[in-house]
Amino acid sequence: MNTDTKHVREAVIRSLSAVGAIREARFYVDLFKSLKPERFAIIVPDSRCLKNPLLESLAGNIRILSDLGIYPTLVVGAFDGDPISVRFQGQGLVRELESVSVQVSKFNAASRGLVPEIRKTARRSHVPVLEMTHAGEKHGLAALAAGLKPAKVIFLQPSGGMSRDGHRVPVIDMDDPDVFDRIDPLTTGQSELVATARALDRKLDHKTVYVIASPLNLLSELFTIRGSGTLLRRSANVAHYADPGDIDRIALGTSLEAAFQRPLKTSFWTRTIRAIIVDDTYRGGAIIMKLADLPYLSKFWVTREARGEGLAGDIWRELVRHEPCFFWRSRNGNPFNDWYMQHCEGMQMSRNWRVFWCGL
Incomplete structure (x- = not known):
């Protein structure tokens, strides 16, 4: 790491004190940096997060991550069946990222050799943006996660997670059959995210953390122990x-x-x-x-x-x-x-x- 890069990294870490302690931020930055670049996270924004002002917030957060040398894979259209809409959203996301000087490489989920190409992209300091315009399991989120083996899968929604009596629920135990009776009713979108997290957890053979968060609190979710969204998990043994x-x-x-x-x-x-x-x-x-x-x-x-x-x-x-x-x-x-x-x-x-x- 050259001197200029170190200075940028330290400046960004200090800026993260706004969302938590510098010590916490430095710990998580080092933890994420210890992973292979493509293994940090898959981030799946829903279509509402790809419109301003949430899109601006998302792009700003991705810029901070890229300044830290952390390059998540952004997936557009995981829950959208309209290929034209997905392409439009993907183009808008790429434009917004490029406007804040994030280096981006765009892919289609049906591309040949997709996972190796995403690995190469992240390792040369570009953020991969993936458009899911094709139906079918081999082009879906599970196939991508199985190939990249991300430490996190982060679903972005405007709500930023689940709640109980208006207060954030930090953790949901997916093994507990009664857990959803003790929180506020789920929206249709939240129910779909829970079902997706459960399906991924059954299919993947590596440990992955599933989170529902908002673009507005993404940095707090990533760089503080308390988090800011809702973690979907299975009980530990x-x-x-x-x-x-x-x-x-x-x-x-x-x-x-x-x-x-x-x-x-x-x-x-x-x-x-x-x-x-x-x-x-x-x-x-x-x-x-x-x-x-x-x-x-x-x-x-x-x-x-x-x-x-x-x-x-x-x-x-x-x-x-x-x-x-x-x-x-x-x-x-x-x-x-x-x-x-x-x-x-x-x-x-x-x-x-x-x-x-x-x-x-």
């Missing part, structure tokens, strides 16, 4: 281990050190561990010990790259299922304290600490 010997200690230690960003004390493994709860990819978990003859939650964590995916909730549900009563403590400055306040049954301040409990 989380297990409870009463015998610490059943755990991959190296993987667990690596996960803890990544989450807390410091080495694990060697004395940690000499303590008496009551139980360990961890997801099958070791991206988060909980460790329960005994203290004052009571179950004590010694560690509760989610690795940084997994934050915002709802994994903490999966781990917590497994924790309270096996441990009806326990307590834990957290420093006053811990940014996770708001989450703890929502899940505890009681809390008491003690100098620089907060002591929380459930079931006591």
Whole structure:
């Protein structure tokens, strides 16, 4: 990376402080940059997002991403059966992107060798724009995602996600059959997006995150832990281990050190561990010990790259299922304290600490 590019990148990262902390922004920029260029994301705007003022917002956000060296694939017409309309929308999107100095390469979904061409395009710092003018599964979103293996599939809608009583719903568990009874009724478009996400999740053999967001809050969705849209996900596979010997200690230690960003004390493994709860990819978990003859939650964590995916909730549900009563403590400055306040049954301040409990 040359000096000018570094300066541009740092200036853009500082500008992202408007949507979240610079530290968060820098983490996600580095995370996205660690992927192969074509694997960052497929972004699927609906037709309303391809008209101003949302189109201007989308183009501005793509310009920021390209300045950071991040090149999503933009898909036009995934839910539009009119080829003429799709071409018109694609032309408008390309013009808007070029007007803000984004380098663009346009493709048709029926093009031969499409996926290799998109890879080449992203790797030479161009944003691929794909028009889906042909019906049929081999030209569809699933075939594209299977070839590119994106980390994210982002559906853009003016609403920016789903809501409950007018408030944003950050995470939807697609495994929960009753989840949609607990939120505001879905629009026809939202129902179609959920069905598409479920179908993609069944077909793809790699991990992909599905998000509904708005062009107006796309940067907040991408560069903050809290996000700004609605994440569509399946529950993580989380297990409870009463015998610490059943755990991959190296993987667990690596996960803890990544989450807390410091080495694990060697004395940690000499303590008496009551139980360990961890997801099958070791991206988060909980460790329960005994203290004052009571179950004590010694560690509760989610690795940084997994934050915002709802994994903490999966781990917590497994924790309270096996441990009806326990307590834990957290420093006053811990940014996770708001989450703890929502899940505890009681809390008491003690100098620089907060002591929380459930079931006591």
